[in-house]
Amino acid sequence: MPPRTCALCLANRAMLKRPKTGQQICRDCFFYVFETEVHNTIIQSNLFKPGDRVAIGASGGKDSTVLAYVMKTLNERYQYGLELFLLSIDEGITGYRDDSLETVKRNQQQYSMPLKILSYDELYGWTMDAIVSQVGKKNNCTFCGVFRRQALDRGAAMLGVDHIVTGHNADDIAETVLMNIMRGDIARLGRCTAICTQGEDTIRRSKPFKYAYEKEIVMYAYFKKLDYFSTECIYSPDAYRGHARVFLKDLEAARPSAIIDIIHSGEAFEVREEVKATQKAQQTCKRCGYMSSNDLCKACTLLEGLERGMANAGITDRARKKLDAEGPPPDNLRTIPFYNPPSSGTASITVEAAPS
Amino acid sequence: MSVPPAARISLKVEFSGGLELLFSNERTHKLSVPATVPKSYGDASGETKPADITFLVHHLRDNHLKERVELFMENATVRPGILVLVNDTDWELEGEGDYVLKDGDEIVFISTLHGG
Numbered sequence: 001m002p003p004r005t006c007a008l009c010l011a012n013r014a015m016l017k018r019p020k021t022g023q024q025i026c027r028d029c030f031f032y033v034f035e036t037e038v039h040n041t042i043i044q045s046n047l048f049k050p051g052d053r054v055a056i057g058a059s060g061g062k063d064s065t066v067l068a069y070v071m072k073t074l075n076e077r078y079q080y081g082l083e084l085f086l087l088s089i090d091e092g093i094t095g096y097r098d099d100s101l102e103t104v105k106r107n108q109q110q111y112s113m114p115l116k117i118l119s120y121d122e123l124y125g126w127t128m129d130a131i132v133s134q135v136g137k138k139n140n141c142t143f144c145g146v147f148r149r150q151a152l153d154r155g156a157a158m159l160g161v162d163h164i165v166t167g168h169n170a171d172d173i174a175e176t177v178l179m180n181i182m183r184g185d186i187a188r189l190g191r192c193t194a195i196c197t198q199g200e201d202t203i204r205r206s207k208p209f210k211y212a213y214e215k216e217i218v219m220y221a222y223f224k225k226l227d228y229f230s231t232e233c234i235y236s237p238d239a240y241r242g243h244a245r246v247f248l249k250d251l252e253a254a255r256p257s258a259i260i261d262i263i264h265s266g267e268a269f270e271v272r273e274e275v276k277a278t279q280k281a282q283q284t285c286k287r288c289g290y291m292s293s294n295d296l297c298k299a300c301t302l303l304e305g306l307e308r309g310m311a312n313a314g315i316t317d318r319a320r321k322k323l324d325a326e327g328p329p330p331d332n333l334r335t336i337p338f339y340n341p342p343s344s345g346t347a348s349i350t351v352e353a354a355p356s
Numbered sequence: 357m358s359v360p361p362a363a364r365i366s367l368k369v370e371f372s373g374g375l376e377l378l379f380s381n382e383r384t385h386k387l388s389v390p391a392t393v394p395k396s397y398g399d400a401s402g403e404t405k406p407a408d409i410t411f412l413v414h415h416l417r418d419n420h421l422k423e424r425v426e427l428f429m430e431n432a433t434v435r436p437g438i439l440v441l442v443n444d445t446d447w448e449l450e451g452e453g454d455y456v457l458k459d460g461d462e463i464v465f466i467s468t469l470h471g472g
Binding site: 004013014015016017024062171214215217218219222223230231232245246249250252253 | 372373374377435436437439441444445446448449464466467468469
């Protein structure tokens with residue numbers, strides 16, 4: 001077959017077929033359009049303002065590694081005026097997170113960004129390894145998900161940042177749309193395509209890769225030779241998401257625009273006010289001060305169950321009742337340090353020392 | 357007709373994005389395959405064809421893959437979500453499985469299915 005010419009510059013040899021458009025383009029034009037589309041997403045959604053301190057949620061995986069590189073590139077090219085940080089959560093999973101954190105530490109040097117690592121052990125007194133040894137491989141993703149969400153906010157508060165950006169890509173969001181449809185979770189369906197979310201006490205979170213295809217992120221990392229880590233978590237993968245993912249990849253193989261089409265469908269849903277009103281009002285956790293829809297936040301409930309040897313208490317209502325029936329928590333119960341939501345000027349910054 | 361094709365083709369095959377875990381945790385494999393192979397894989401009695409990527413995928417499965425074939429192949433090709441590059445070019449521009457292998461080709465398989 002004769003080599004094809006890039007559809008954009010009409011000069012170089014095409015090296016990639018864009019899934020979103022079907023265009024055949026060369027490496028340099030690919031870098032340009034990929035970066036420019038992310039820039040356009042950022043500008044159109046007004047994600048940042050000059051002087052913002054922004055933490056990049058960094059796992060060492062492909063998405064967050066490319067995100068850190070692209071954020072640094074765009075911040076310099078378009079003079080966003082952002083102060084960028086890397087924020088990593090160490091769940092305490094031997095053979096998985098310890099290796100991926102080594103990648104983040106290299107990224108810290110490669111991109112010259114300050115890095116903060118916050119561990120579950122430090123915050124909750126439990127590593128995921130310890131949690132799994134108590135609760136087994138079933139349900140452990142619940143602990144990890146709840147603990148990570150809160151740890152990111154707390155890590156961001158420690159850094160004194162205004163904003164957390166995460167590497168969620170178009171494929172991730174399309175998967176979430178499908179999962180919310182399959183579960184009939186209308187409230188989440190209504191919010192899962194939002195590029196930026198902010199609760200009252202939480203730090204802004206956004207997804208600059210909302211419209212970036214996974215294929216392009218991986219190709220970008222490959223062509224730029226970015227250093228990333230790729231191993232599946234050693235504990236039970238999220239089986240339900242796995243099915244949604246396989247289904248989505250099959251759809252993409254048949255019609256590459258399927259991913260962006262599903263995101264569009266999700267965005268086009270209008271959730272009626274009375275449906276939204278069924279969501280519980282937000283308050284703060286009486287024990288740790290983090291936002292919560294009950295007296296105790298989910299993380300405190302899960303932690304109390306772990307500490308009292310009834311790990312299911314945070315998972316099922318029945319187990320919770322059993323826990324309550326045993327009386328109030330002991331006075332010496334280990335709890336999560338009180339959360340002081342970020343307000344300007346209270347940041348205490350202790351970032352990782354750069355490895356020499 | 358031009359000169360007859362070489363009997364064997366040397367290739368460099370690379371796995372990344374987590375796929376290397378299925379192949380003895382080795383990212384790079386140097387191998388040689390016959391230049392001409394049965395048209396339908398494993399059927400030595402029938403017609404032949406020049407070795408292409410579809411052949412290579414089967415060959416890798418039978419000779420190099422160590423575990424969990426379902427994470428590599430599906431319906432006689434690579435599983436959706438695995439990117440393939442031929443000398444650094446997206447295989448979708450090279451005819452995908454029908455691309456005819458040449459001596460010295462570098463074929464890269466990257467899984468996109470691992471966490472980010």
